[in-house]
Amino acid sequence: MTAVPNLASALSRSRLLNGAAEWFLQYFLKPIGQILLFAVIAGSSISLLALAVGFVLQTDWHGIDILRVPARINLFEQVVRQLPNMLLDGITIGFVYAVIALGYTMVYGVLKFINFAHSEIFMMGAVVGYEVMIRLRDGQLLSELPPLVVIILMIGAAMLVCGAAAVVVERVAYKPLRGAPRLVPLISAIGVSFFLTDFVRAFQALNRNIFNMPYPTDLVPFFGARINIAEGLSTTNTTLIIIISAIIMLVGLNYFVNATKIGKAIRAVSQDQATASLMGINVNLMITITFMVGGALGGAAGVLYGLKTTNVTPYIGFIPGLKAFTAAVLGGIGNITGAVLGGLLLGMLEAFFSALLPYFPALGLGYSDIFAFAVLILVLLFRPTGLLGKKVDEKV
Amino acid sequence: MTLLKLENVHTYYGHIHALKGISLEVNKGEVVTLIGANGAGKSTTLRSISGLARPRSGKIIFDGTLLNNLPPHKITRMGIGHVPEGRRIFPELTVRENLEMGAFTVPRRELAERMEYAFMLFPRIKERLNQLGGTLSGGEQQMLAMARGLVLNPRILLLDEPSMGLAPVLVDQVFEAIERLHAQGTTILLVEQNARMALQVADRGYVLQSGQIVMADTAKALQNSEVVRKAYLGEE
Numbered sequence: 001m002t003a004v005p006n007l008a009s010a011l012s013r014s015r016l017l018n019g020a021a022e023w024f025l026q027y028f029l030k031p032i033g034q035i036l037l038f039a040v041i042a043g044s045s046i047s048l049l050a051l052a053v054g055f056v057l058q059t060d061w062h063g064i065d066i067l068r069v070p071a072r073i074n075l076f077e078q079v080v081r082q083l084p085n086m087l088l089d090g091i092t093i094g095f096v097y098a099v100i101a102l103g104y105t106m107v108y109g110v111l112k113f114i115n116f117a118h119s120e121i122f123m124m125g126a127v128v129g130y131e132v133m134i135r136l137r138d139g140q141l142l143s144e145l146p147p148l149v150v151i152i153l154m155i156g157a158a159m160l161v162c163g164a165a166a167v168v169v170e171r172v173a174y175k176p177l178r179g180a181p182r183l184v185p186l187i188s189a190i191g192v193s194f195f196l197t198d199f200v201r202a203f204q205a206l207n208r209n210i211f212n213m214p215y216p217t218d219l220v221p222f223f224g225a226r227i228n229i230a231e232g233l234s235t236t237n238t239t240l241i242i243i244i245s246a247i248i249m250l251v252g253l254n255y256f257v258n259a260t261k262i263g264k265a266i267r268a269v270s271q272d273q274a275t276a277s278l279m280g281i282n283v284n285l286m287i288t289i290t291f292m293v294g295g296a297l298g299g300a301a302g303v304l305y306g307l308k309t310t311n312v313t314p315y316i317g318f319i320p321g322l323k324a325f326t327a328a329v330l331g332g333i334g335n336i337t338g339a340v341l342g343g344l345l346l347g348m349l350e351a352f353f354s355a356l357l358p359y360f361p362a363l364g365l366g367y368s369d370i371f372a373f374a375v376l377i378l379v380l381l382f383r384p385t386g387l388l389g390k391k392v393d394e395k396v
Numbered sequence: 397m398t399l400l401k402l403e404n405v406h407t408y409y410g411h412i413h414a415l416k417g418i419s420l421e422v423n424k425g426e427v428v429t430l431i432g433a434n435g436a437g438k439s440t441t442l443r444s445i446s447g448l449a450r451p452r453s454g455k456i457i458f459d460g461t462l463l464n465n466l467p468p469h470k471i472t473r474m475g476i477g478h479v480p481e482g483r484r485i486f487p488e489l490t491v492r493e494n495l496e497m498g499a500f501t502v503p504r505r506e507l508a509e510r511m512e513y514a515f516m517l518f519p520r521i522k523e524r525l526n527q528l529g530g531t532l533s534g535g536e537q538q539m540l541a542m543a544r545g546l547v548l549n550p551r552i553l554l555l556d557e558p559s560m561g562l563a564p565v566l567v568d569q570v571f572e573a574i575e576r577l578h579a580q581g582t583t584i585l586l587v588e589q590n591a592r593m594a595l596q597v598a599d600r601g602y603v604l605q606s607g608q609i610v611m612a613d614t615a616k617a618l619q620n621s622e623v624v625r626k627a628y629l630g631e632e
Binding site: 281 | 446447448467468469472473478480484486487488489493496497498500501544548
């Protein structure tokens with residue numbers, strides 16, 4: 001008769017294993033699969049667009065070649081040649097936009113309010129990353145520590161500082177305005193945005209008497225080391241770090257929002273605040289946590305952006321912030337999955353135009369922003385709810 | 397033993413004087429119903445108790461504690477479960493998640509037991525656990541709303557129009573559930589437009605008219621009262 005309890009224990013153990021497998025599938029494989037699917041969707045649709053534009057405009061342009069020498073160029077050939085690099089570039093910047101966009105979309109979800117100061121929280125993340133790097137350098141640690149530790153320290157510090165900063169901003173500038181007409185907190189957010197920019201500028205002026213904060217990435221050879229992916233397609237470790245960190249954060253956020261009690265409560269609050277409070281959920285606390293998480297993600301994105309561009313100033317927040325907001329609107333504001341898709345699409349679109357514009361002497365890279373914001377206008381005109389957004393129900 | 401007591405409660409919505417001095421009592425184990433026409437202040441009374449509306453004056457006392465200035469989540473934590481009008485299911489959460497939110501204040505180890513209790517009363521819910529709340533039918537949503545109010549093991553359950561918009565067969569099911577809860581000793585304050593059904597399950601009742609209580613008696617006496625029969629039970 002001893003076989004029976006053995007069987008029972010084996011059964012319960014296998015159920016436990018099944019549970020773990022299911023958990024792994026649900027909160028790890030599924031979101032990663034979804035992110036990859038989005039990357040493929042964004043990549044293939046933008047590739048098609050790029051090839052179509054290249055094909056239409058292919059004949060005999062009085063353009064300039066890569067060495068900026070006037071030449072007759074065939075745009076189609078150029079597009080085909082540059083496509084792989086373009087896609088890689090697009091994915092990298094797209095993930096950065098996606099991580100920033102999550103901050104906009106989560107706050108919009110719970111408060112129906114666009115936190116325009118989020119771009120400055122993102123900028124502060126880049127500045128914190130700079131501070132960590134400089135302090136490590138001054139302590140002779142930057143080239144001693146493993147690069148991975150350096151990254152974790154930078155991102156960790158930025159997440160802490162920016163999460164806290166976002167909570168303070170909410171307490172000081174938004175919470176007292178709860179219940180005011182919707183325009184009022186929006187103006188307050190713009191005020192906070194200007195304040196934070198100048199605060200960081202003044203702080204760094206007093207602290208280091210500098211304005212530009214270039215990341216000393218050249219002191220860590222690992223960051224700049226190139227990896228060959230395929231013939232004619234190589235990338236740096238930094239790019240891989242950005243992509244991997246962003247995926248980790250997206251998966252982590254997905255777990256937080258869908259699997260934890262607090263995350264579910266935040267979703268409940270975003271759907272119906274009054275009813276959520278009847279469940280015993282402290283609505284104000286959930287709003288605070290939302291700002292904290294959004295701010296932490298924004299800060300981490302700031303570090304990733306700083307690693308990519310290596311030059312940080314107090315003014316870098318505005319444009320990427322606005323693009324991430326565009327990404328959030330493109331995906332459907334308030335929708336977390338949509339923010340990821342929107343970020344990737346926008347990143348790819350931008351990479352495509354950045355690759356294309358240099359061939360036109362009258363134009364230049366500076367114009368690549370036009371397209372991102374043209375997307376914002378088109379989405380607002382033709383599909384204000386975004387790609388994955390649903391029709392907003394009238395609340396009874 | 398008086399569990400919940402309202403003393404001369406006045407509540408305003410902006411400039412509208414919704415409750416004009418409501419006083420009522422609910423004893424432990426009782427089912428008490430508030431009946432009255434649309435806009436009489438029935439829902440506002442429940443919202444004042446659970447903290448969604450702030451009374452301007454008067455006292456709301458639950459088990460010796462003054463509730464007037466507590467936020468809704470703290471009132472819920474004291475054991476007051478409010479099933480709001482129109483069900484207010486979280487449409488983008490699954491049925492299971494809706495129930496978990498109802499049990500937000502319940503310790504994790506008690507969660508399974510509380511859920512089983514809710515399934516016992518509303519077996520239909522169990523078949524729908526992984527479906528989104530917004531995809532349920534009206535009747536299922538009402539069952540879920542009541543289950544969500546019950547998983548927190550409330551010391552008093554405030555039910556706001558549980559039969560609203562339901563087919564007659566579902567109305568019967570809802571009132572059956574209320575009767576079962578009553579038999580198990582759950583204290584209930586029931587707001588209903590369906591006065592006939594409400595007075596059948598209740599011990600006592602109050603009649604509200606434009607923010608004031610105009611009658612208070614046992615449910616049986618109210619059922620037999622001339623005024624109630626004409627005004628609320630639709631009898632000649």
